[in-house]
Amino acid sequence: MSTAATVAGPKRGWRNAGTWIGAIIVGAAAFCALFAPLLVPHDPFAQDLGKRLLVPFWMEGTDPQHLLGTDQLGRDYLARLIYGCRISMTIGVTVSIVSGLIGITMGILGGFMGGRVDDAVLFAITTRLSLPVVLVALAVVGLLGSSMTLLVLTLGLLLWDRFAVVARSTTMQVRNLDFVSAAWCAGCSRFRILTREVLPNIASHLVVVATLEIALAILLEAALSFLGLGVPPPLPSWGLMISEAKDYMFFSPWVIMIPGVALFVLVLGINLLGDGLRDAFGTRER
Amino acid sequence: MLQFIVRRLIVALLVAATVMVLAFILTRLSGDLATSIAGPGATAGDIVAIRKAYGLDRPVIVQFFDWVGRALTGDLGDSYFFKTRVASLIGERMPVTLTLGMTGLTIALLVSLPLGILAAVREGTGFDRAVQLVTVIGQAMPSFWLGLILMIVFGLQLGWLPTSGVDTWDGYIMPGVVLAFSSIPALTRLTRAGMIQAMASDYIRTARAKGLSRASILLKHALRNAAIPIVAIAAVQLGFMLGGSIVIEQVFALHGVGFLAWESIQKNDFPVVQSVVMVLAVIYVALTMVADLMNAVLDPRLRAG
Numbered sequence: 317m318s319t320a321a322t323v324a325g326p327k328r329g330w331r332n333a334g335t336w337i338g339a340i341i342v343g344a345a346a347f348c349a350l351f352a353p354l355l356v357p358h359d360p361f362a363q364d365l366g367k368r369l370l371v372p373f374w375m376e377g378t379d380p381q382h383l384l385g386t387d388q389l390g391r392d393y394l395a396r397l398i399y400g401c402r403i404s405m406t407i408g409v410t411v412s413i414v415s416g417l418i419g420i421t422m423g424i425l426g427g428f429m430g431g432r433v434d435d436a437v438l439f440a441i442t443t444r445l446s447l448p449v450v451l452v453a454l455a456v457v458g459l460l461g462s463s464m465t466l467l468v469l470t471l472g473l474l475l476w477d478r479f480a481v482v483a484r485s486t487t488m489q490v491r492n493l494d495f496v497s498a499a500w501c502a503g504c505s506r507f508r509i510l511t512r513e514v515l516p517n518i519a520s521h522l523v524v525v526a527t528l529e530i531a532l533a534i535l536l537e538a539a540l541s542f543l544g545l546g547v548p549p550p551l552p553s554w555g556l557m558i559s560e561a562k563d564y565m566f567f568s569p570w571v572i573m574i575p576g577v578a579l580f581v582l583v584l585g586i587n588l589l590g591d592g593l594r595d596a597f598g599t600r601e602r
Numbered sequence: 603m604l605q606f607i608v609r610r611l612i613v614a615l616l617v618a619a620t621v622m623v624l625a626f627i628l629t630r631l632s633g634d635l636a637t638s639i640a641g642p643g644a645t646a647g648d649i650v651a652i653r654k655a656y657g658l659d660r661p662v663i664v665q666f667f668d669w670v671g672r673a674l675t676g677d678l679g680d681s682y683f684f685k686t687r688v689a690s691l692i693g694e695r696m697p698v699t700l701t702l703g704m705t706g707l708t709i710a711l712l713v714s715l716p717l718g719i720l721a722a723v724r725e726g727t728g729f730d731r732a733v734q735l736v737t738v739i740g741q742a743m744p745s746f747w748l749g750l751i752l753m754i755v756f757g758l759q760l761g762w763l764p765t766s767g768v769d770t771w772d773g774y775i776m777p778g779v780v781l782a783f784s785s786i787p788a789l790t791r792l793t794r795a796g797m798i799q800a801m802a803s804d805y806i807r808t809a810r811a812k813g814l815s816r817a818s819i820l821l822k823h824a825l826r827n828a829a830i831p832i833v834a835i836a837a838v839q840l841g842f843m844l845g846g847s848i849v850i851e852q853v854f855a856l857h858g859v860g861f862l863a864w865e866s867i868q869k870n871d872f873p874v875v876q877s878v879v880m881v882l883a884v885i886y887v888a889l890t891m892v893a894d895l896m897n898a899v900l901d902p903r904l905r906a907g
Contacts, residue, residue, distance in 0.1 A: 334738075442613065443620045446883045446890070448845025451863055452628065455875050458867035459631050535744055539849050542746045543864065558747055569754050576747035584742035591738070 335592025341585025348398050349405035356395035358382070360552050364390035372570055384574055387557070388564055393571075396552035397578055403553045404534045404582060407468060411533035412526050414472025419479025420522060424510055426480070427487030437484060444477045450536065454545045462548040467540065471533050482525050486518040520597035527590030531583045538579055554579045606898055614891045621883040622673070626666050628879065629872035639682060639870055656682070669876075678877040683869040688877045692859060699851070699858035703843045705774045706781030707836060714786045715832075718793025719820065725798060733794070737787035745846075749780045749853040766855035777854045781847060785839040792835055796828030803827075830900050837893035841886035 348355060364386070371378050372385040372393070379385075384393035426437030456470045490496065491514065499509050538555030540546030547553035549560070554575040561571035629635070636653040637644070644652075653659045657668070672679065678688035721733040756776060757765035764773045800806065801824050809819045848860030855861075859878055866874035 439613070439616065439620075443617050443624075446617055446621055446841075446886045447624065448848075448879065448882045448886070450846055450848050451860070451879055451882065454848070454864065455628055455867050455879065456631060459629065459870070459872075531742070538744055539746055543849065543852055545867070555744075555746075558750070562750065565750060565754060566758050572747065572750055576744065576751070579744050579747065580742055583744070584738065587738060587741055 332592070334588045335595070338585045338588025338590075338592055341581060342589050345401050345405055345582050345585065349402040352398050352402045356392070356398050358392035358395045360391060360395035360399045361550055362391060366390065369564060369568055369571070371568070372574065375570070385570065387561060387571065391552075393574060396557060397554075397574060400552045400554045400557060400575065401578070401582070403464075403547060403551060404537065404579070407464070407471070407537045407547075408530035408534040408586075410468045411471040411475060411537075412529045414468060415474075415476040415529060415533075416479050416522070416526060418472070419476030420483045420515075422476070423480040423483025423485075424487050424514060424518075427484040428491050428506075428510060428514060434484070437480065441477050441480050444474070447474070449474050450539060453536065453540055454543060457540065457545040462545055464547060464551075467537065467546055471536060475529055475533060475536075478525050478529060479522065482521050483518060486521045487514055490514055490517050520593075524590055524594045524597065527586055527593060531586040531590070534579070534586070535583055603898070607895065610891055610894055614887050617887050618884050621887070622670055622880055623666070625876040625879040625883070626669060629876045630662070635870075635872055673877075673880070679873040681866070681871055681874050683866065683871040684874075688873050691862060691874065692877060692881055695857060695859045695862045698856055699844055699847055699860060701774060702777055702781060702847050702851070702856060702858060703840055705778030706785070706843050706847075707840050709778050709782035710785040710789055710839065711836060713782065714789035715793055717786075718790045719797055719825065721790070721794045722797030722801065723820065730794075733790060737790050740783050740787040743783055745780050745784055746849050746853050748783060749776065749850060752776045752780065753854075773854075773856075777847075777850050777856060780850050780853075781843050784846065785843065789832065789835060789839065792831055793828060796831055797824055800824040800827045830897055833900070834893040834897050837889045837896075838886075841889040844885060845882050 358381075367379065367382070367386050367390040368388055370382050370386040370390075373380075373383050375385075382392050382394070384397060386393055387396065422437050422440065426434040453467075453470050453474060457466060460466055496509060496513050499513050504512070537546055537553065538558070541553040541555030542559045544559065547556055549556060557575040558572050558579075561568075561575070565572045636649045636656070636658050639656070640649050640652050657665060660668075669679065676689055678692070680686070681688050681691055684691055717733050717736070721730045724730050753765045753776065756763045763776050764770070766773075797820075806819060806823055809823050814823075844859075847858060848864055850856070851858045851860040852864055859882070863875060863878040865871075866878070
């Protein structure tokens with residue numbers, strides 16, 4: 317939490333450009349995710365072994381039917397890419413909701429109540445940080461079998477720490493301010509004060525954390541799917557696409573370039589948007 | 603100071619104990635371990651026999667304390683798949699993971715310290731912006747994908763480095779660079795912020811007034827103060843790297859602890875899985891404790907709090 321104001325960045329204009337680029341990328345990804353079935357030129361699951369590993373449009377010998385070529389089973393790469401965007405966005409947002417609910421509740425309670433409750437929250441955060449996330453997530457999915465729901469719950473249960481840290485520290489700053497005291501005097505219940513007075517005043521910080529967590533969850537999902545213990549095949553997760561194409565990458569490098577670049581650009585866009593929001597809100601948490 | 607150390611030690615032990623409970627629960631999530639070890643074709647008799655052979659017929663609480671009791675003496679039980687002691691398995695694989703982690707941390711520090719210092723000195727210039735861009739890009743880079751790209755470029759096309767395995771020292775370069783990439787953004791930002799803060803303080807003005815050279819002011823005075831949080835974060839990053847190396851060990855086929863964990867998860871070899879989770883977590887707890895203690899030694903103000 318310490319890097320404070322000095323990191324806020326040099327020129328505003330440059331930061332603004334970054335924010336806009338981020339917003340455009342995230343907007344496009346959200347559009348693809350929402351309207352995937354209307355956008356795809358082909359069924360992303362339909363195999364055509366006669367058309368395996370067709371090259372994308374910028375290479376010679378391309379098939380105009382398949383702009384980004386096809387994979388090792390002859391499935392249209394553009395269609396899989398668009399559906400993969402839907403998977404990434406769904407996982408990013410839902411994981412962030414699950415982890416947000418856990419982390420924000422813990423952080424606000426710890427920061428507001430102080431004392432023993434806060435000690436317990438701090439201890440939970442310390443313990444959580446000591447667990448290796450990828451390994452624990454792999455073990456859970458490996459033991460229980462892979463599914464989207466399980467993956468979301470597992471990552472949600474593992475990624476709440478930053479929400480808790482930020483909610484806790486910002487609640488501590490807010491809890492002694494006049495409007496909270498006024499609410500106490502007016503006889504409001506503790507629940508009402510937490511939800512109506514504290515939460516809205518720390519919400520902007522939490523939105524920034526949420527963007528970072530969405531990006532992190534998307535990267536983790538891709539890594540887990542790459543290791544074969546994330547989203548189950550034949551779903552076109554970008555991590556899984558890279559994993560399946562790995563055996564062909566030395567001869568056809570584009571098979572891992574396309575999903576990898578998509579993943580990188582989406583995460584970059586979310587981070588740029590998050591940085592922009594942080595500047596816009598004037599919040600200083602990392 | 604003594605009180606600080608004792609208190610910090612108690613917290614570390616409590617965290618380690620909690621992690622042991624969690625690692626134990628984790629491997630029992632799938633319900634009946636004997637059934638999953640036996641595999642799909644097993645008869646009811648096989649399952650009973652396995653349950654008895656591995657001591658799974660005992661109450662869970664007894665199994666837990668048995669595991670903890672043995673773990674404290676360094677005995678982590680037997681691997682079901684490798685048919686050998688878990689402790690010696692982890693011991694064999696640990697040097698690869700540790701070497702990888704240290705290589706990654708060294709590369710990360712070699713890149714982020716100069717970048718952070720130069721960005722701070724030239725705050726607001728094009729160089730500073732370029733450094734910020736590098737940190738943003740580093741944050742968004744999927745490590746496993748970067749590993750594959752490096753393999754294609756430096757392994758296949760240029761032929762400079764081996765694409766997998768660590769029979770020679772240069773096998774650690776590519777995985778080390780990939781691992782470093784995940785830590786460079788945080789370390790660079792922290793160095794930059796710390797240096798900017800230090801350069802604005804009174805003692806730097808005094809040093810300037812005394813006519814000290816620029817290098818001496820930067821390295822002897824400013825960096826020494828900026829170093830405190832960097833040391834702490836570097837230790838924590840090493841912990842993250844050891845835990846996160848599982849993906850990179852898999853990409854580069856390095857047979858370290860992460861690779862072992864991945865193999866064991868696939869094989870339902872739960873004594874290995876729970877032990878690796880525990881060992882990595884305990885290493886992390888120890889590293890953060892060392893970082894806190896180093897902080898306290900370097901910065902007397904922290905001891906009071």
